[in-house]
Structure formats: structure tokens, C-alpha cells
Amino acid sequence: MSKYEIPDEIPAFGHYLEKINNQDCNFEYCEVMHAPFPIKILRWNMTDFGHVNWVHRRCYHHCKVLVHTGRVTLLEYGVNQFFFLKLPIWFNTVMYHEIKTPNYIRHLSSSPLGGYTYTEMKMEEYIKNNKVWTRIDHIYKMRASKFIHPFLRWFIRRWTDVLWKEDYAMLERRNKVLNLGFKDHPEDTVVRAHDGFG
Ligand SMILES: [Fe+2]
DSSP, X not given: OOTTOOOSSOHHXXXXXXXXXXXXXXXXXXXXXXXXXXXXXXXXHHHBGGGHHHHOTTTEEEEEEEEEOSSEEEEEEEEOTTGGGTOOOOEEEEEEEEEEETTEEEEEEXXXXXXXXXXXXXXXXXXXTTEEEEEXXXXXXXXXXXXXXXXXXXXXXXXXXXXXXXXXXXXXXXXXXHHTTOOOOTTOOSOXXXXXXX
16 A cells, blocks of 8 residues: 555544443434435435535534545544634534444544544435435434533534524535536545445
């Protein structure tokens, strides 16, 4: 392997992902969403990290790709933890982001207070009124004092609501563009880790 080649996975961190899933979490919360788009549109959005710096300024100060391979991306996010108060305070977190299968994306983020947030997105297509829809199960797991669990549920609902509204216009536009037969430019250099899944 030359010094410029990066392995397909980041094994040590990926291994820890399995452990935290089974042992370390005492909090779990699932948001179920239904979207009038196929999975490939949603996956494009979830792996197009560049748009975070422009579209999600309310929740994120910045998003920086540190390492990227075919399925795994290591990112630095500046997170506006107090977005609901509109306070300009943000903390750096590191995120391991992995496309496990075309329908299943998971990530592990460090928390500014220590510990981790483990997130899974499971997607399933179905047909409604002759249109392809996707059900998304967005599962959050972490370890936190029981005292703050109700706050965490409230926080995640607000967080998801803001991001979903901001993403929706992009998803709708891309769906229309693809349905009209347009294709991505082959020299598009934006990191989109879904390549190869069609
Ligand atoms: Fe987004």
C-alpha cells in the first residue's frame, strides 16, 4: 500500500462502535419519519457533508471531512449545542460515519461532556399512491444521567425537526432533477460516500 492509499475502514474505531451499541448505552430514542423520496435521495443527503456548512448553520458551526474512504468518513463537526436558544456557542466533536449497507447508515460522535452518541438510520422503501416513499428509523443511543433523559428526548425532537425542514427543500429539488433525467457531473469532487451503491 502506498502512503496515499487509505484502508477501506478505520478498524479500531469501528470495533468500538459494536461495543458501545451493546454495553454502554442507557438511553435510546427513535424518531420515525416518512419521506416521499427513494432511499438513494436520502442517502445522497446523508453523505453530502458539504451542504452542512451552508444549509444547517443553525445547528452546526462547521463540518470538516478529516478522512474519507469508500464507505467510511471521519469528520469534525462544530455543533451549536444551544441552537434552541440561538446562542453562538459551539463545541467541536469528532464523528465516525459509516455506510454499513445501502439502507443502513450509522455514526458515532464524541460528546463535549465526554462519552459518545451512537446514531443509526435504517431506511425502507414502500409504495404509496404510485410513488416511492421511504420510512426512516432514526435511532439515538447514548449513556447519560437518567435525570436528563426527558431533556434529551426533547432536544432530539427539536434538533431533528430543524434539520429535516432545512433538508426537505434540497431533497425535493434533487428528486425532481433526477426524475427529469439530469445526471451528476463526473468531475464533481464533493465527497459523497454512496458511490457504488447506484
Ligand atoms: Fe442535511
